[in-house]
Amino acid sequence: MKVVIPDSLMGEIQELQDTFGSVTGQAIVLTDQAGNVVTRPTLSGIFYQKMFKSLQGMERPFEPALLRIGPLSHPAVLEEWVPGLKYVVSPLVPDYGQTYYLWSGLYMEEGTRGLMLQAFEAKMRNHPDYEMLKDVLAAMPELSREGIASIRGKLSVLGNVLSKLLAGCAVKPLEQRRGLVISQLLSNLESEFLKIEVVLQQMAGTLSDAELYAFAQEQEAGQFTVKYSAGKEAGLLMNAGFQQGDGFLGQAVLGREPRHWQGVAQDPRSLFFTQRGMTQPEYLSCYPVRIHSGKRALLLAVGFGKSRPIQDYAQYEQNVTALLGLSGRGEQLVQREALRREATLRLKEAARLLPQAASTQELGTGLLDMIMGMPFFPSSVLVFFEEQPGDTHYAKGWRPEEIAPYVQDLQSRYSSQAFLSSAIINGEAEGQVLLECPLIAEKVFKGILSVGFRRRSEAEEWLSLTGCLASLASTSIRLIEKEARHMKQAGVFTGQTLHYLRLSNPELHRLSAEASAMAYELARYTGLPERESEQMRTAGLLAPFSLAFLQGYGFYPEELSLLKQVDQFASFYFQINKPSVSVTAQLLTLVLHHTGKGADKEQLANTDLEWLDPSRFNLDDHVVGELYSEPRSTFQSFLRSRSEAMPARRGVSAGKLLNNTALKTPKEEWGISPREEEVLELIILGKTNKEIAGALFISEHTVKNHLSRIFNKMDVTDRSQIIALVYKRIFDSEHIEMS
DSSP states (O other): OOOOOOHHHHHHHHHHHHHHHHHHTOEEEEEETTOOBOSOOBOOSHHHHHHHHTTTTSSSTTHHHHHHHOOOSSOEEEOOSSTTOEEEEEEEOOSSSOOEEEEEEEEEETTOHHHHHHHHHHHHTTSTTHHHHHHHHHTSOEEOHHHHHHHHHHHHHHHHHHHHHHTTTSOOOHHHHHHHHHHHHHHTOOGGGGSHHHHHHHIIIIISSOSEEEEEEEEETTEEEEEEEEETTHHHHTTOEEETTSHHHHHHTTSSSOEEEESOTTSGGGHHHHTTTOOOOSEEEEEEEEOTTSOEEEEEEEESSSOOOGGGTHHHHHHHHHHHHHHTTTHHHHHHHHHHHHHHHHHHHHHHHGGGOOSHHHHHHHHHHHHHTSTTOOSEEEEEEOOSSSOEEEEESOOHHHHHHHHHHHHHHOOSSSOOSSOEEETTSTTSEEEEEEEEETTEEEEEEEEEESSHHHHHHTHHHHHHHHHHHHHHHHHHHHHHHHHHHHHHHHHHHHHHHHHHOHHHHHHHHHHHHHHHHHHHHTTOOHHHHHHHHHHHHHTTBOHHHHHTTTOOHHHHHHHHHHHHHHTGGGSSSOOOOOHHHHHHHHHHHHHHHTSOHHHHHSOOOTTBOGGGGSOOHHHHHTSOHHHHHHHHHHHHHHHHHSOOOOSSOHHHHHTOGGGHHHHHHHTOOHHHHHHHHHHHTTOOHHHHHHHHTOOHHHHHHHHHHHHHHHTOSSHHHHHHHHHHHHHHHHOOOOO
């Protein structure tokens, strides 16, 4: 059976598929359970296009795989085309018997490239585009298990959304279609069936022997006009008028029961049709109904061929007529349909934005704004996260005195040990009905999305859409937690690495701290956002290390990209073609070059450790001169503004002062620990608490604790006294002059 989905819904499905395809970089296509292709494939790149084109000559190219694997209840990973080249098939079951399959891929797992290319060569050696396809495939990134899981998580969101959109939409076999239409009209699931003209088109197209359906409404007392029609010669009947009691139709509206006429071609009353240029009808059925305003209406079914058995259709058409009377609420239903379209657009926007949240705070506030902006106008929203230590919540539309009791109620009803996996409607809240959707990530309870409605019917109507938002939020929580774990590991790695750097080469350690602080200041000076400014700061800290060493740990991909570009430009002087380097990387190059001017060259050269690369602080002036003029002029302006804003510098660098022999005994006298000595060095460099925290990968609270202990040990009360004390010790011992 080939599935028929309304054209208006197909547009929504296609747009959602294309959106997720671009986000995940995967090829995606939707088929029915027989292997028929339902959507236009989303193909990113020439490789997918060529491969799918080779399938177009086959009828139902996905059918063999479906027959082999049989019915699926969960997503399955397949690699039957080329071993090692994987794709995923996910079953979508919209709960009415029909199954769809979402096909997505292709991807390679880490470490499989060589074997996969061998298998590809054996399979595709004779393909006319083999060389090009092989090159594209060889450049395809290998994905870690976490990367694959992330893509599949995003696609599961797409599957959930598509299942909800498809629920009740696909047309069943002919013998079941009438009941399906009535069921959909009764439940108001799909907006297409809230429109009279769409119902008539559905009836005229597939549901009975009648060739023309029309719906006439009372405009003035006793005066009727055909407002909707569908089927054969429908346009000729549009806007036709008649009066109660006149002809077939006029007689039908006088009673409450249906009227049926057969063999009417010779009846004078059929002139109502022929006078409009229509074919003479052979049979006519009329069903009177009262619409919501109290006015009368009439559904007419017209056949131009042989007569049909009335009993087969009369009850069905009478039921549809009653429902059309309900759906004649006009503007109210049109407005609701518009709301659904707008809500779908907002949901697509949420699918794009929510996974970008960097923290639960950003996710919570983002959810508040998105839901309060939904066209169903909720009365309130509360997002509750069960976090350790302590629980957090974000709310809008709540009175302050109401929030705490409700949060306590949530904590008593939901916990990591006891929670519901699906949404519930809580009607006990005063003045509103609360739709509570649990946020569950990796089968672990993470919180609640609670949306308030004024009536229970509204909560039921918008339950599916709110559930989709909760699913997106759950996916975002997984991404946030994964990123948090990754950043924590990265922070530990960087802290330990900088500690070893300080022990093995103090001069490089000092340069990295100076470059890090200057890079951040320059980024903010040029108007870069905070995220890119932090990347510049971290890239400055990592500048003393070799790229091969850093890449082996998999941390800071954006920062390593900046350093790689710096290295490319540093080697440009000995190459023919000038590399394409981002403006941000050029600014970082200028910072490293400027910082390296004040370096102790002997100490820089005094290292044979493979994991260190002092060359970034020893860039050739000619190479830097090849940078574009705009970054260089911006950097010069930055240096001027920096020198004007800062007091006159001393003739001796802070790093040299701290390493001066005159301070060795006093530092032992003060009892300064190695970590406190790092903080002390950055104080001498004039860094703020925030800058010290960023440089040492510790919190500002920890910085304050270190400062308090340093103040006590050195018997001072502020930073200026520390600096004065350090300089006094050195001046007294070596008589250093100030410039």
